[in-house]
Amino acid sequence: MALRKTLESICIPIAAILFGLLLFGLFCSFVGANPFAVYASIWKAAFGSWNTFQNTLIRAAPLMLSSLCTLLPARLGLVIIGNEGALVMGGLAAVSMGLALGTAVPSFWVQSFMALAGMGAGGIWIAIVGALRHYRAVNETISSLLLNYIAIAILNHLVGGPMRDPNSLNKPSTAPLAEINMLGDIPGTRVHWGLVYGLIACVIAYFLIQRTTFGFSTRAAGGNMRAARLAGLPVGKLTLTICFLAGSCAGLAGMVEIAAVQGAANESLNVGYGYGGILVAFAARQNPLAAILVSLLVGGILASGGILQRSHGLPDATVLVFEGIIFLVVLYSDSLYGRLPFFKEKPDRLPPAPQPAIPTSVTAQGS
Amino acid sequence: MSQEKLFHLSRRQIVRGLLAATAFGVTTKFGTGCTASTSGQADAGANAGSGDGEQMTVGFIYVGPKDDYGYNQAHAEGAAGLTKALTWVKLVEEASVPETTAVTESMRSMIDIDGAKVLFPTSFGYFDPHILKMAQEYPDVQFFHCGGLYKEGTHPKNVGSYFGYIDEAQYIAGIVAGSTSKTGKxxxxxxxxxxxxxxxxxxxxxxxxxxxxxxxxxxxxxxxxxxxxxxxxxxxxxxxxxxxxxxxxxxxxxxxxxxxxxxxxxxxxxxxxxxxxxxxxxxxxxxxxWANIYTKLLTDIKSGKTLMSGDIPHLLRGGLKDGFCxxxxxxxxxxxxxxxxxxxxxxxxxxxxxxxxxxxxxxxxxxxxxxxxxxxxxxxxxxxxxxxxxxxxxxxxxx
Amino acid sequence: MSSPAESALGWWGVLLAILAGTMRGGTPFLFVSLGECLTEKSGKINLGLEGTLLMGAMSAYAISYLTGSPWLGVLVAGISGLALGAIHGWLSQQPRVNDVAVGIAMIIFGSGLAFFFGKPFIKPTAPQLPTIDLAGWSQNPAVEAALKISPLFILGALLAPFLHWFFSSTRWGLYIRAVGDSPAAARAMGISPFKVRMLSVMAGSFLAGIGGASLSLYYPGVWTERISSGQGLMAVALVIFARWNPLQCLLASLLFGGAQALGPALQSVGIKEGYYLFNAAPYILTLVIMILTCSPQRTLTGAPGALGQEDA
Incomplete structure (x- = not known):
């Protein structure tokens, strides 16, 4: 890859984050907090030391898996926002599996089957979206959004009624998993194994998309679905497979949340990792490896939410404003690729074509 | 995954060892009497950057916004009342903390960064597994949880539960409602x-x-x-x-x-x-x-009483008579x-x-x-x- | 157990509650869905209306409390929506920027701002919008309460046919539809898709802001951070349910509002099982209707051709 283009893909995101920080600093000074002290606190709370960086890692872990649920279908040109629903269904399936197996089999097998159950349930949940899209032309964004609400209703219903453990008195939950079946922390840290799953899943996704014929077909079909169909690509099979894989990543995130954090399914399963994952996927420009970095960034933002309240007297909503600003700027920065003269290889050449090959359509040339 | 489990188990043993060591340290500390806790507070105060060595940092965590006109506000007002009554209490608060790893991290920051020795994570759902996990890790920090879930023998000694029999007040409200209602509904x-x-x-x-x-x-x-x-x-x-x-x-x-x-x-x-x-x-x-209860608890702690030594009951509950409601x-x-x-x-x-x-x-x-x-x-x-x-x-x- | 028949109004009461709840609960849906309809007609999706709704609810309540004029609050709610809409409209039209992603970022940003600046206004009680009393004839307090109609509801109900007329019979309506169907063709006609979309998104957000005002100043008439239970996001589905037709948006809003009222009303006469699933009924219904009416052979009737496609 040409040097300037590499430089571009490094400089633009960094500049975007710095600009976002600048805007947030302005916001802070507007509401009466010292922006430099705020920056120092954010750094200290999110990345300052290994101890606090683990806080960031813990919060980043579920986002990596969840982001793949949006990221993979996006390579096929589908905008799916059903992460929360797939995560919830994955968690429910995992806890059911874990409770069904109990301590009858070794914990390794229980954990493996829980992971498979979570991935299966999440995968099927999003595969439904893919199937509706392919066979009935139902808009995938809307159907996946609706399925989120339906999944959360199923969770509340099951946890409040049929699956409720009578001993979970004042916080309705399913029965707890056996202690031995819980996923522990990575040795020497307080970060649970979900982080490793997330990293592995992102790396696998990267190779799948960039280095395999399956990935090539996906990217080709993502460029132009109709042309892909004409060219004889199995669009239906691609759609269903990609959607299943996407959902299974979110389902695995649900399993990790159950098996490494909560130990039982309850309303805490639905705390917004899904929506965070959507933003991570887009901010990472649909690149699985970049999704790792963006997840860390978001994890850092979330980790700094506490110190903004404790040390600066800012209200709890500050972290939302912070997150919102950073994301808006990062999303905007995506449009700068190829527009800044400095990063162009030769001034008279056309701007490099962006990854999904559609934007240079008639309209773009006409302007 | 089997490997993970292996590592995990061996690590757990190490942690257990560490815990035992710390617990020993703590007990010896408390063996010397109430001066120990003040020295603990002194470095807590120093950690928090306060010049006053007598200050004690107390952390409050709420699951929602502090001003919801309800559950969280009742606790936040309790915390505010506490600082008003006892000027040596340094309050650190976090609101809108979900019942996930977020709350363990909040507790950890309050302990490690702010030097809190007493924590009040107020939401019911914080208890299991989050407070239990942290209490094992920080045996010299006292965790007070609102909900009455403490079980003698199974839960760590530095965890306490408090809850009020507010249904007593509801009973009286029922009397008023029942005799005021014209329709009987x-x-x-x-x-x-x-x-x-x-x-x-x-x-x-x-x-x-x-x-x-x-x-x-x-x-x-x-x-x-x-x-x-x-x-x-x-x-x-x-x-x-x-x-x-x-x-x-x-x-x-x-x-x-x-x-x-x-x-x-x-x-x-x-x-x-x-x-x-x-x-x-x-x-x-x-x-x-809650202001009443929090002030009582902190006064006790200041005088050297702790959950771990059993001077403060692990289950603290009461109704109208005890001033909970x-x-x-x-x-x-x-x-x-x-x-x-x-x-x-x-x-x-x-x-x-x-x-x-x-x-x-x-x-x-x-x-x-x-x-x-x-x-x-x-x-x-x-x-x-x-x-x-x-x-x-x-x-x-x-x- | 007392049987429903013994209750004062019994099943009539349920009908009344649904009718009243339909108007009360449907009002925010109505404004947000009309706003989303306008936005989507121009070919953009705005998921950020959830944030806009919250911002509208907060600013309306705050202004009403500070100035004592609820109508000024409604106006400011619209303006705050307009401002958020401007961000969305501009950002989502940059090359390679996905409008769904911007929408979700706008939910976080908008709700963050609303929560941040709304803190001091949770406790005070702000003057509410007046209601129009249509039940002077009735002695029954339940009927009286049910027929207290908000002028906002009437405004929204009038806005729906107006928008319908606007889309079908005015030049500006034609521009919006043209841009929504095919920006290239619109550009050939000499229309700037950027400007049309920008204005549509802003106007749509203005309406969503007013929807927020109806939450905080009419029903339920408070400002809390949980005031919107996802109505802003639901509006996106609602518009599809209504096939991008403003008149059907009115009906769909009433249906969704009524569904919200139905749960508690049924419980009050003795039907109590499965309220979580019941609360999900509107979502299930929308999904079923989408499945039944979509097919790969033809796109949804009324669907803007360029909806959700990146070709600004």
Whole structure:
């Protein structure tokens, strides 16, 4: 890859984050907090030391898996926002599996089957979206959004009624998993194994998309679905497979949340990792490896939410404003690729074509 | 994954070893008397960057915003009252912390960065697994959890539970509601059919029935702690059914109180005093008085008492008598006879002679739940597992 | 157990509650869905209306409290929506920027701002919008309460046919539809898709802001951080349910509002099981209707051709 283009893909995101920080600093000074002290606190709370960086890692872990649920279908040109629903269904399936197996089999097998159950349930949940899209032309964004609400209703219903453990008195939950079946922390840290799953899943996704014929077909079909169909690509099979894989990543995130954090399914399963994952996927420009970095960034933002309240007297909503600003700027920065003269290889050449090959359509040339 | 498990187990052993070592350190520290805890506070204060060595950092964590006019606000006001009463308390707070790893990280930051030695993570769902996990990791920090979940022997020694029998105040509110209602129909907007909520509904109803045996309480479950639209809908639909006193157990009673006032019916508050929201129809209400409890606890801790040594009870519970809760001042619509009846019941609570759950009590399906001759005192664990609605309540607890 | 028939109004009460709840609960849906309809007609999706709704609810309540004029609050709610809409409209039209992603970022940003600046206004009670009393004839307090109609509801109900007329019979309506169907063709006609979309998104957000005002100043009439239970996001589905037709948006809003009222109303006469699933009924219904009416052979009737496609 040409040097300037590499430089571009490094400089633009960094500049975007710095600009976002600048805007947030302005916001802070507007509401009466010292922006430099705020920056120092954010750094200290999110990345300052290994101890606090683990806080960031813990919060980043579920986002990596969840982001793949949006990221993979996006390579096929589908905008799916059903992460929360797939995560919830994955968690429910995992806890059911874990409770069904109990301590009858070794914990390794229980954990493996829980992971498979979570991935299966999440995968099927999003595969439904893919199937509706392919066979009935139902808009995938809307159907996946609706399925989120339906999944959360199923969770509340099951946890409040049929699956409720009578001993979970004042916080309705399913029965707890056996202690031995819980996923522990990575040795020497307080970060649970979900982080490793997330990293592995992102790396696998990267190779799948960039280095395999399956990935090539996906990217080709993502460029132009109709042309892909004409060219004889199995669009239906691609759609269903990609959607299943996407959902299974979110389902695995649900399993990790159950098996490494909560130990039982309850309303805490639905705390917004899904929506965070959507933003991570887009901010990472649909690149699985970049999704790792963006997840860390978001994890850092979330980790700094506490110190903004404790040390600066800012209200709890500050972290939302912070997150919102950073994301808006990062999303905007995506449009700068190829527009800044400095990063162009030769001034008279056309701007490099962006990854999904559609934007240079008639309209773009006409302007 | 088998490898992971292996690592994990060996690590757990290491942690256990470390814990034992720290625990030993702690016990030896406490063996020397109360000076030890002040020295601990001194470096806590130093960590927090405060010049005053006598300051003690206390952390409060809330699951929602601090100003929700309800559960979280009641605790936040308790915390504010604490700092007002005891100037040496340095308060660190975090609001809107979900019941996930986020809360363990918040606790950890409060301990590691701010030097907190006493934590009050107030949401019910923080306890298992989050507080239990942190308590094992930080055996010299005291964790007080609102909810009454502590189990002797199974839970770490540095964890304590506190909760108030606010249903005593609900019983009195029921007396007021039952004798003020003209239609004999009371309404209860509830979040979820969990024991705490059921107990409030039942006590409210039993209070009302003690003055008017024919009274009924209609209950509507909204399904979640904060759904303003559903709460308003529930309040309105009950008003349509001729209910003329409304109360609730949701996170923020504001909507129910205002809707009742708009509909020209009476209401009875919860969590905090809401009389300002319904100047005409507010009868009374069941309020928490956490400032009182927090101040007592911290005064004890300052004097060297700890959970670990057993000087502070692990289960701290009480009702009106112990100052955990109180009854709002009566509104203008409450007659003097009603006030007298309510005050009489209150006096019985204060001298300890009142037992709400005295048999025979039937549930609303006709089954006897507390046989005649049995009386369950407030501390009775059976009441913590309540899973029925008493006779006179219209509603069911299916989800 | 008392049977429903013994209750004061019994099943009539349920009908009344549903009718009243339909109007009360449908009002925010109505404004947000009309706003989303306008936005989507121009070919953009705005998921950020959830944030706009919250911002509108907060600013309306705050202004009403500070100035004592609820109508000024409604106006400011619209303007705050307009401002958020401007961000969305501009950002989502940059090359390679996905409008769904911007929408979700706008939910976080908008709700963050609303929560941040709304803190001091949770406790105070703000003056509410007046209601129009249509039940002077009735002595029954339940009927009276049910027929207290908000002028905002009437405004929204009038706005729906107006928008319908606007889309079908005015030049500006034609521009919006042209841009929504095919920006290239619109550009050939000499229309700037950027400007048209920008204005549509802003106007749509203005309406969503007013929807927020109806939450905080009419029903349920409070400002809390949980005031919107996802109505802003639901509006996106609602518009599809209504096939991008403003008149059907009115009907769909009433249906969704009514469904919200139905749960508590049914519980009040003795039907209590499965309220979580019941609360999900509107979502299930929308999904079923989408499945039934979509097919790969033809796109949804009324669907803007360029909806959700990146070709600004």
């Amino acid at each position: 009371l309404g209860f907007v509830a979040a979820k059919p969990i024991p705490q909520v059921l107990r409030n509904i039942n006590s409210f109803t039993l209070g009302a029935k003690s003055v008017n045996p024919d009274v009924t309480t209609q209950v509507i479950f909204t399904g979640d702690w904060s759904l303003p639209l559903k709460e308003a809908e529930a309040a309105n639909s009950m008003a349509d059914q001729d209910v003329d006193v409304l109360t609730c157990h949701v996170d923020s009673p504001k909507v129910v109180m205002e809707t009742a006032e708009k509909r020209g019916i009476f209401c009875s508050g919860y969590h905090a005093n809401q009389s300002a929201l319904a100047p005409k129809g507010y009868l009374t209400g069941a309020e928490w008085d 109180k009854v709002s001042d009566y509104g203008p619509a409450v007659s003097s006879d009603t006030k007298k009846a309510a005050e009489a019941a209150k006096a019985k609570f204060m001298d300890g002679s009142m037992v709400i759950y005295t048999g025979e009590i039937k549930d609303n399906k006709g089954n006897v739940v507390i046989p005649a001759g049995t009386s369950l005192k407030q501390q009775d664990p059976k009441l913590e597992e309540m899973n029925y609605l008493v006779e006179g309540v219209i509603g069911s607890i299916g989800s």
